[in-house]
Every structure is written in C-alpha cells, then in structure tokens.
Amino acid sequence: MQQRAYYVTTPIYYISGNPHIGHVYTTVVADVLARTARTAGPAFFLTGTDEHGQKVANAATAAGKLPQEWCDDLVPRWQSLFAAYHVAYDDFIRTTQPRHERVVQRVFETLRERGDVYLGTYEGWYCVFDETFWLESKLAGGKCPTCGREVQWISEDDWFFALSKYGPRLLEYFRAHPDWVRPKSVYNEMMALLEEGVEDFSISRTNFDWGIPIPGGSGVIYVWFDALLNYISAIGWSVDDDRFHAYWPAAVQLVGKEIARFHTIIWPAVLWAIGEAPPELVFAHGWITVEGQKIGKSLGNAVDPFALADRFGADSLRYFLLREAPFGSDFSYSEEKIAQRHNNDLGNDLGNLAHRTLSMLQRYREGVVPAPGATPVLARFAELPQHMRTAIFDLRFRDALESAWDLVTTLNRAVEERKPWALHKEERGAELDAFLYELCEGLRRLAILLHPFMPERMQELWRRLGIGETRIDDAWESAFARPLAPGTHTILGDPLFPRLDLVGK
RNA sequence: GGCUCGGUAGCUCAGCGGUAGAGCAGGGGACUCAUAAGCCCUUGGUCGUAGGUUCGAGUCCUACCCGAGCCA
Numbered sequence: 001m002q003q004r005a006y007y008v009t010t011p012i013y014y015i016s017g018n019p020h021i022g023h024v025y026t027t028v029v030a031d032v033l034a035r036t037a038r039t040a041g042p043a044f045f046l047t048g049t050d051e052h053g054q055k056v057a058n059a060a061t062a063a064g065k066l067p068q069e070w071c072d073d074l075v076p077r078w079q080s081l082f083a084a085y086h087v088a089y090d091d092f093i094r095t096t097q098p099r100h101e102r103v104v105q106r107v108f109e110t111l112r113e114r115g116d117v118y119l120g121t122y123e124g125w126y127c128v129f130d131e132t133f134w135l136e137s138k139l140a141g142g143k144c145p146t147c148g149r150e151v152q153w154i155s156e157d158d159w160f161f162a163l164s165k166y167g168p169r170l171l172e173y174f175r176a177h178p179d180w181v182r183p184k185s186v187y188n189e190m191m192a193l194l195e196e197g198v199e200d201f202s203i204s205r206t207n208f209d210w211g212i213p214i215p216g217g218s219g220v221i222y223v224w225f226d227a228l229l230n231y232i233s234a235i236g237w238s239v240d241d242d243r244f245h246a247y248w249p250a251a252v253q254l255v256g257k258e259i260a261r262f263h264t265i266i267w268p269a270v271l272w273a274i275g276e277a278p279p280e281l282v283f284a285h286g287w288i289t290v291e292g293q294k295i296g297k298s299l300g301n302a303v304d305p306f307a308l309a310d311r312f313g314a315d316s317l318r319y320f321l322l323r324e325a326p327f328g329s330d331f332s333y334s335e336e337k338i339a340q341r342h343n344n345d346l347g348n349d350l351g352n353l354a355h356r357t358l359s360m361l362q363r364y365r366e367g368v369v370p371a372p373g374a375t376p377v378l379a380r381f382a383e384l385p386q387h388m389r390t391a392i393f394d395l396r397f398r399d400a401l402e403s404a405w406d407l408v409t410t411l412n413r414a415v416e417e418r419k420p421w422a423l424h425k426e427e428r429g430a431e432l433d434a435f436l437y438e439l440c441e442g443l444r445r446l447a448i449l450l451h452p453f454m455p456e457r458m459q460e461l462w463r464r465l466g467i468g469e470t471r472i473d474d475a476w477e478s479a480f481a482r483p484l485a486p487g488t489h490t491i492l493g494d495p496l497f498p499r500l501d502l503v504g505k
Numbered sequence: 506g507g508c509u510c511g512g513u514a515g516c517u518c519a520g521c522g523g524u525a526g527a528g529c530a531g532g533g534g535a536c537u538c539a540u541a542a543g544c545c546c547u548u549g550g551u552c553g554u555a556g557g558u559u560c561g562a563g564u565c566c567u568a569c570c571c572g573a574g575c576c577a
Binding site: 188261324341349353499 | 507508509510511516517518519527528529530536537538539540542543544545573574575576577
C-alpha cells in the first residue's frame with residue numbers, strides 16, 4: 001500500500017499577458033509546501049498555463065500571431081521566471097497539450113452520457129472580455145458589471161452543466177467540512193452563495209474557436225471548464241488510474257480569492273459528476289498590492305519580477321513573501337519592506353550568525369569542526385522540526401519562520417553569553433570546542449529547516465559548512481539524528497546575505 | 506440594500522473573558538567573533554466610536570463609523 005503523495009497545485013496561469021509578482025507568490029508558496037512534503041514522503045507539485053479562450057486569441061491577433069504561436073512564445077517566460085525563483089515543480093501543464101485536451105473531451109462525454117451535461121438554449125447578454133453571461137438585472141448601466149465593457153446580446157444553443165443538481169450536496173459538504181475552504185472569510189462567502197442556490201451554466205462557446213472542440217458537435221468548451229480539469233489531466237485521470245489515485249484527492253489547491261468560486265463550487269460538483277472526490281483543502285490567498293492598489297498592467301504599477309530577483313535575490317524575495325504577508329489577506333508590499341527584511345532578518349540575524357560562526361571557527365580552529373560537547377541550546381529546540389512542519393502544512397508560514405528565528409536569536413545570544421573570544425584567550429579549549437560545535441550544528445539544522453524557503457542560499461550555507469556533497473533535503477528527523485562530523489572542513493566565504501544600502505524612495 | 510472579513514504602540518501584526526504583547530522604527534548602554542552586524546536596557550497604546558452583559562471585556566452582545574471584499 002503506497003502512501004498517497006502530497007499533491008499541491010497552483011492555478012494555471014492565464015497567459016494573456018506577462019507574469020507579475022503575484023504569480024511568483026502563489027507559486028513560491030506551493031514550492032515551499034512541496035519541498036517540505038518531499039522531506040517526509042512522496043509529493044507532487046503541479047503548475048502550468050491556461051491557454052484557451054477569447055482573450056488569448058485576441059491578444060495573439062493583436063500581436064499578429066496565431067494563438068498557438070503566441071502561447072508557445074510566452075510559456076518559456078513563465079518557466080524561466082519560476083526557475084529564477086528556484087521553484088521546483090514536478091510538472092508544468094499547458095491546456096493546449098494533447099494529454100489535457102483528451103481528458104477534457106472525455107470528461108465532457110462522460111457527463112453528457114450521465115445527463116449532467118445537456119443541450120439547452122441560451123439567450124442573453126454576454127461580455128466577450130470576461131467570457132461571462134450576464135442577467136439583464138446584473139448589468140451596470142448596460143455594461144459588464146466586472147469590467148465595464150460593452151456587452152453583446154447573443155442567442156445560441158449551448159451545452160449546460162447541471163450544477164443545480166449538486167446544490168444540496170455542496171451545501172451538505174460545506175456544512176460537514178467547515179475547514180475545507182480557507183480562509184474562513186472565503187468559506188463564509190461561498191456558503192452564502194450556496195444558500196442562495198446555484199444554477200446550471202453554459203460550458204460551450206460558439207462565437208470563436210480557440211478552445212477544445214466539443215466532441216461530436218460544434219463550438220468549443222468554455223475555458224473555465226477546460227482549465228479546471230488540468231488538475232486531474234496532469235496526473236492521468238482515465239489514462240492511468242494507479243497514478244491518478246496515488247495523487248488524488250489533492251492535499252491543497254492554492255487559488256487567488258477571485259477564483260475561489262470556480263474551485264469550491266463548480267469544481268467539486270464536476271468531480272462528483274465523474275465519480276471523484278473534492279480536494280482536501282482549497283486555500284484562497286489574498287492579492288499583493290502596491291500601496292493598496294491591485295497590481296495590473298493597466299494601473300502601470302506592475303513590477304518586473306525578474307528585476308526584483310536581481311535586485312534583492314530570489315531567496316530574499318521568497319523569504320519576504322512568506323514571512324511578511326499575512327497569508328490569506330491582501331498584502332501591500334514595498335521595496336522598502338523587502339530591504340528591511342533582507343537586512344534585518346537575513347543579513348543581521350541569520351547571515352551574520354553564519355558569518356561570525358565560520359569566522360571564529362577559521363580564526364580559532366583553522367576552519368575545522370571541533371569535537372562536540374554538550375549542546376544545551378539545541379536541546380531546547382528539539383521540537384522545532386515538528387513545530388515547523390505543522391505550521392507549514394497548516395499554511396502558517398509566518399509562524400514557521402518565526403519559530404526558526406527563535407533559534408537564530410537564541411544562538412546569537414549564546415555567543416554573547418559564552419564569549420568564545422574570551423574562552424580562546426583564556427585557553428579553555430574544550431569549552432570553546434563544544435560551543436563552536438554547537439553553533440555549527442545549529443547552522444546545519446537551520447539550513448535544513450529553511451531550505452524549503454530559501455533553497456539556493458541554504459544550499460550555499462550547506463556548502464560552507466563543508467557538507468555540500470550530502471543531501472540537505474533528507475527527512476528532518478533522521479537528518480537531525482546525524483549531526484555534523486568533527487573534522488569537517490568549513491568555508492568562510494563572503495556574507496550569505498550582503499546588506500543592501502538604502503533602497504530608492 | 507443584504508452579507509463577510511478587518512479596524513490593538515509610528516509601521517507590520519499576535520492576543521479573543523482575568524493586571525495590554527512581539528518584530529521593526531526611535532532613545533540609551535556595555536562589548537568585539539562578525540555584514541558599524543550581534544547583545545542588554547528603554548520611550549511608546551484610554552485595543553475604531555457609543556451603549557450593554559459580567560465580579561471582571563481588545564476578548565461576548567447591540568448600534569454606528571471607517572477600510573477591503575462577496576452577493577443583489
């Protein structure tokens with residue numbers, strides 16, 4: 001009996017434009033979860049791109065390209081962005097891939113056979129930009145209530161998904177699983193929607209053709225219906241049942257709050273309709289804002305995430321996002337805040353602890369790890385791995401990092417108390433050995449525990465500790481049980497997190 | 506118009522019935538291994554407003570104000 005993998009997904013990103021820091025945020029969160037999970041067992045991390053729909057087709061046309069060319073040109077930009085932020089996904093799905101299109105069509109056919117997808121007539125207002133139908137009563141001054149653009153009156157035969165049939169079951173499921181949608185505010189809002197009642201909705205489009213064809217019919221499948229299925233097409237639904245069930249249901253699906261509705265109401269209903277279970281947790285995070293304003297090209301406040309990585313270091317950004325943002329709420333970021341976190345937490349606390357330790361080791365012991373003695377500080381932090389793991393899987397990243405920083409601060413205090421320079425002067429060699437050893441082992445443990453958050457810098461710390469040839473991402477308990485070997489040759493090197501001078505105002 | 510979440514020190518937030526907390530920023534100090542970093546001490550809040558429940562309320566209830574959001 002194989003242990004089911006920890007399956008984590010990000011939304012697939014709609015490539016009608018360029019990626020921004022918000023995409024980095026979601027993806028880095030998923031990466032931290034996956035990296036942590038991998039230290040304890042199998043895990044699978046999926047991200048990708050959502051490539052169909054009229055907006056993509058329009059963007060391609062505007063650029064003088066075919067939709068597929070447009071997508072093919074843009075995808076590498078997303079992939080290189082994630083690489084720049086040290087994101088290690090297991091799979092990157094594109095909704096234009098045959099493996100996905102086959103599954104979408106199969107789901108459509110399955111639902112049609114069951115009667116959960118049926119042919120009906122739709123007549124009403126339609127917003128091309130949002131690819132959404134609107135009731136007359138919802139229009140704002142005759143225009144689309146969400147984007148403010150002109151709407152068109154259309155009348156067409158469409159395929160409908162029988163969502164209303166699942167309304168009672170959804171309500172029941174929500175009541176029985178009060179924690180399955182987080183944060184609570186989003187759960188409450190979705191619950192309110194369910195209590196009002198849900199309606200069948202159209203899942204086909206006939207006024208353009210950039211999408212997955214309706215099997216045995218005309219028109220294409222609605223992009224949202226198509227997109228949701230990426231989470232199961234990537235892991236082999238209906239193609240490889242063993243593989244599929246090794247991953248599904250997902251441990252956590254991360255979404256932005258604006259798409260919570262698709263993932264917590266429509267998605268479980270579709271899954272039930274094909275005989276599968278809903279994910280264990282859907283977490284809707286907030287938006288990253290700049291001075292309270294949502295990031296967007298149109299607002300002109302989009303920051304190039306490549307430039308941010310260059311300027312502050314990708315791992316500093318990762319740390320900043322997970323340490324500073326209250327996960328689940330909107331979060332106003334500024335470069336000044338990034339620089340503060342970098343300098344204070346990473347440079348002064350952690351980086352300096354590493355540097356002063358390795359420097360003393362160099363000065364007093366020629367860089368060689370001495371014989372161990374008592375490690376009273378580390379003994380007090382025996383519960384740290386368990387504590388951090390619990391916080392991380394509960395998506396309380398701030399708590400996890402704060403508890404790691406307790407150890408950093410305690411070690412810095414211990415240096416002031418033990419005064420290794422005095423021990424050296426007074427030739428109390430055994431005491432100095434024991435203490436230097438404890439500092440090195442403490443750094444080793446920090447490197448292990450912080451590796452999911454800052455993979456590149458912690459790997460470098462690992463190398464400085466002279467153990468670069470060994471794995472940093474083994475199971476935490478066993479890694480703690482095999483402490484640093486005396487005689488290991490360490491490397492001082494330059495500061496891990498060099499202080500940044502005043503950041504522009 | 507209905508609903509949800511939030512409003513606690515200059516800033517970011519924790520506390521959710523029992524003498525107001527952390528980090529950063531500000532002020533002072535002793536040290537020197539270190540990225541003028543680290544360490545110690547310290548200034549600072551009538552916990553959005555007004556009522557209510559309670560022996561006792563940021564902490565529960567009601568109304569209102571402000572911000573964000575969901576639905577109409």
